[in-house]
Amino acid sequence: MTVWFVPRDAAAKSMGADGIASALLARGEEVIRTGSRGMLWLEPLVECASERNGSRVGWSNVTVADVNEDRLDTDHPAYLGEVDLLTYLSRQQRWIYERVGIIDPLDPQDFQHHGGLAGLKAAMAMAPADVLEAVKTSGLRGRGGAGFPAGIKWQTVADQEPQPLRGQPSRATRHKFICVNADEGDSGTFADRMLMEGDPFSLLEGMAIAAYAVGADRGMIYLRSEYPEAWDILCGAIEAARSEGWLGESVLGSNFAFDVEVRLGAGSYVCGEETAMLESLEGRRGMVRAKPPLPAIKGLFGVPTVINNVLTIASVPGILARGAEAYAALGCERSRGTQVFQLAGNIAQGGIVEMAFGVSARELVEDFGGGTLSGRPVKAVQIGGPLGAYIPPDQLDVPMAYEALADAGAMLGHGGLVVFDDSADMAEQARFAMECCAEESCGKCTPCRIGAVRGVEVIDRLRQGDNIETQTLLLRDLCDVMKQGSLCAMGGLTPNPVLSALDHFAEDFR
Amino acid sequence: MISRSAFPQWNESDARARLTSLIREHDGPVLLCLQDVQMVYGFVPTAAVELIAELCNVSRADVTGVLTFYADLRTTPPPAIPVRLCAAEACQAVGGRALAQAWQQACDQDDQLAVDTGVDEPIFCLGNCALGPAAMVGGQLMGRATVMSLKERVAGIRDGGRSSVGGES
Numbered sequence: 001m002t003v004w005f006v007p008r009d010a011a012a013k014s015m016g017a018d019g020i021a022s023a024l025l026a027r028g029e030e031v032i033r034t035g036s037r038g039m040l041w042l043e044p045l046v047e048c049a050s051e052r053n054g055s056r057v058g059w060s061n062v063t064v065a066d067v068n069e070d071r072l073d074t075d076h077p078a079y080l081g082e083v084d085l086l087t088y089l090s091r092q093q094r095w096i097y098e099r100v101g102i103i104d105p106l107d108p109q110d111f112q113h114h115g116g117l118a119g120l121k122a123a124m125a126m127a128p129a130d131v132l133e134a135v136k137t138s139g140l141r142g143r144g145g146a147g148f149p150a151g152i153k154w155q156t157v158a159d160q161e162p163q164p165l166r167g168q169p170s171r172a173t174r175h176k177f178i179c180v181n182a183d184e185g186d187s188g189t190f191a192d193r194m195l196m197e198g199d200p201f202s203l204l205e206g207m208a209i210a211a212y213a214v215g216a217d218r219g220m221i222y223l224r225s226e227y228p229e230a231w232d233i234l235c236g237a238i239e240a241a242r243s244e245g246w247l248g249e250s251v252l253g254s255n256f257a258f259d260v261e262v263r264l265g266a267g268s269y270v271c272g273e274e275t276a277m278l279e280s281l282e283g284r285r286g287m288v289r290a291k292p293p294l295p296a297i298k299g300l301f302g303v304p305t306v307i308n309n310v311l312t313i314a315s316v317p318g319i320l321a322r323g324a325e326a327y328a329a330l331g332c333e334r335s336r337g338t339q340v341f342q343l344a345g346n347i348a349q350g351g352i353v354e355m356a357f358g359v360s361a362r363e364l365v366e367d368f369g370g371g372t373l374s375g376r377p378v379k380a381v382q383i384g385g386p387l388g389a390y391i392p393p394d395q396l397d398v399p400m401a402y403e404a405l406a407d408a409g410a411m412l413g414h415g416g417l418v419v420f421d422d423s424a425d426m427a428e429q430a431r432f433a434m435e436c437c438a439e440e441s442c443g444k445c446t447p448c449r450i451g452a453v454r455g456v457e458v459i460d461r462l463r464q465g466d467n468i469e470t471q472t473l474l475l476r477d478l479c480d481v482m483k484q485g486s487l488c489a490m491g492g493l494t495p496n497p498v499l500s501a502l503d504h505f506a507e508d509f510r
Numbered sequence: 511m512i513s514r515s516a517f518p519q520w521n522e523s524d525a526r527a528r529l530t531s532l533i534r535e536h537d538g539p540v541l542l543c544l545q546d547v548q549m550v551y552g553f554v555p556t557a558a559v560e561l562i563a564e565l566c567n568v569s570r571a572d573v574t575g576v577l578t579f580y581a582d583l584r585t586t587p588p589p590a591i592p593v594r595l596c597a598a599e600a601c602q603a604v605g606g607r608a609l610a611q612a613w614q615q616a617c618d619q620d621d622q623l624a625v626d627t628g629v630d631e632p633i634f635c636l637g638n639c640a641l642g643p644a645a646m647v648g649g650q651l652m653g654r655a656t657v658m659s660l661k662e663r664v665a666g667i668r669d670g671g672r673s674s675v676g677g678e679s
Contacts, residue, residue: 010637010638010651011637011638011640011641011651011653013650013651014638014641014644014650014651014652014653015641015653015654040640040641041640041641043641043653165537184637185634185635186635187596187598187599187600187601187634187635187639188598188599188600188639189637189639190637190638190639190640193637225582226633226635226636226637226646227637228649229651263542264545265580265582266541266544266545266580266581266582266583267580267581267582267583267633268579268580268581269634280541281538282537282538283538283539283540283541283542283576284538284540284541284572284575284576285575285576285579286579286580301537301538342639342640343640344600344603344639344640344642345599345600345601345603345604345639345642346603346604347640350639350640350641351640373604374604382599386598386599416600416639418599418600418603418639419603420603421603424602424603429599429602432599432602436598436634440634
């Protein structure tokens with residue numbers, strides 16, 4: 001019996017995947033909705049196998065007419081052959097994304113059949129302290145942007161006593177939280193979304209492992225409201241995990257209790273900053289908190305809280321299942337393991353590339369990405385989101401790793417690469433960075449709130465040719481103030497795109 | 511034309527019942543209450559601010575502060591088929607700015623389109639950054655959007671069906 005696989009990933013749906021699935025169902029075919037393989041320029045990518053776990057052949061950019069007119073055969077011009085053998089996939093080192101695009105995201109059996117839950121079982125056979133040790137040994141660092149070692153953050157939370165929620169009497173139940181930051185607001189990043197839509201159980205499994213290791217009893221996922229598909233899938237996954245006994249009063253039949261709640265953001269970029277996220281989760285304005293106290297000591301509702309990005313947490317099950325050493329063997333310097341890179345913007349072959357740290361930006365943009373979508377020369381690549389630097393093409397050999405990027409005056413951020421062709425106006429991009437900061441600033445600190453507004457004005461004067469040298473000096477000085485004086489990364493990193501545009505593309509400012 | 515009354519009229523006793531159970535089950539409920547009201551009624555009316563303040567035992571200023579902080583929350587009824595175009599970097603790199611201008615022109619020339627879609631309230635990133643320009647039309651995500659595909663989708667939703675984008679191309 002033939003089985004068809006059609007992604008229900010939001011990006012695939014945006015190109016018409018739902019219509020394909022309906023057309024196949026109308027013809028009486030068996031259809032399984034999976035996540036996306038991450039080769040987004042091929043969406044809707046439809047696969048077919050002779051049995052559920054058989055090898056799959058695929059077709060790219062499938063239309064409803066292809067299905068209705070029975071054209072999906074080996075003679076079709078968009079026939080891809082065996083999908084696992086495509087170089088884009090076979091060259092990758094998929095660790096976090098192992099099951100994404102393969103399994104039905106809401107089918108617990110499918111998840112387990114492909115190795116799911118092995119990490120949680122391994123962790124719960126160990127003492128919590130040994131789980132902490134394994135995460136430390138793996139060298140896993142936070143994937144949200146800051147790159148803080150996960151094991152050390154977890155240890156800090158493990159060392160705290162649970163506390164009653166803020167405002168509750170001291171006899172009230174005491175808690176610790178695991179908070180997952182799924183407020184993936186950076187333009188050019190979508191790896192959190194695709195993971196949550198393609199393999200949500202792995203995120204819940206990672207959260208349960210973290211909770212076991214640090215002694216937490218409650219989990220919270222802060223999901224941005226722009227991801228309605230991820231919301232539906234996460235809610236379904238949590239329900240399924242509860243009925244499987246993977247979450248709840250007695251995780252895997254033990255006396256370890258842990259449950260997870262998802263909450264939606266409300267369209268605020270700064271809420272991706274961890275302390276603003278905590279404020280938002282507590283129902284208030286997303287205003288950044290001063291640190292200390294660290295969230296690990298006084299976090300959500302004032303209790304000890306682990307805050308990690310989706311990809312950080314989703315890396316953990318594999319580390320426990322396959323061993324911390326196997327993870328640490330990947331990567332370079334102090335950037336261990338794999339990173340899920342996202343190729344976006346003006347790129348021919350955009351999508352997800354999971355590789356060990358150390359792959360160069362050029363390999364990602366040229367070999368995987370196939371250059372620009374427009375076919376024109378690359379002018380700049382913005383690495384690490386809207387707060388990352390614009391890199392000119394001659395510097396693309398930089399290895400994608402925390403240290404090497406920092407040395408090059410750039411940052412990894414959340415692993416997004418946004419490609420621009422030679423029609424881009426980098427002065428306009430610099431202005432946009434300031435404009436965005438002004439729009440999205442929480443307003444708590446002056447360098448960010450006022451600096452960004454002044455930044456737009458200075459760039460406008462600069463572009464009008466008004467006293468160029470003075471304005472340039474002023475802009476650099478302003479950026480310095482924002483960098484040194486802002487309370488969080490929002491104001492502190494906005495100078496990155498601005499100054500890199502000014503340094504590498506000065507001619508655009510005239 | 512689709513009327514704007516796809517959402518029910520504000521009903522205080524219904525809202526009170528919903529919000530009371532929401533507050534009982536959740537810590538830090540103010541934002542959740544505002545989101546719930548907007549989901550049910552399409553926007554947050556002034557009466558809801560007072561009700562939430564009362565039920566959460568905070569001041570109206572506190573609730574208003576939250577309401578005005580978040581871009582998603584609105585104090586007026588939404589258009590029938592909201593069109594949101596992504597204005598962030600990855601979509602700019604593939605003509606997002608030009609699309610926004612062209613869409614504005616299309617709405618200038620077609621009053622009905624402007625009324626139904628509320629023209630465009632830009633949004634910063636829809637997570638469809640490899641298939642830009644991205645847009646959200648009536649809650650449905652679109653990739654490689656053009657003025658034509660946006661109009662087709664609006665028309666499809668207006669007619670009550672989902673247009674099969676990608677099907678005919």
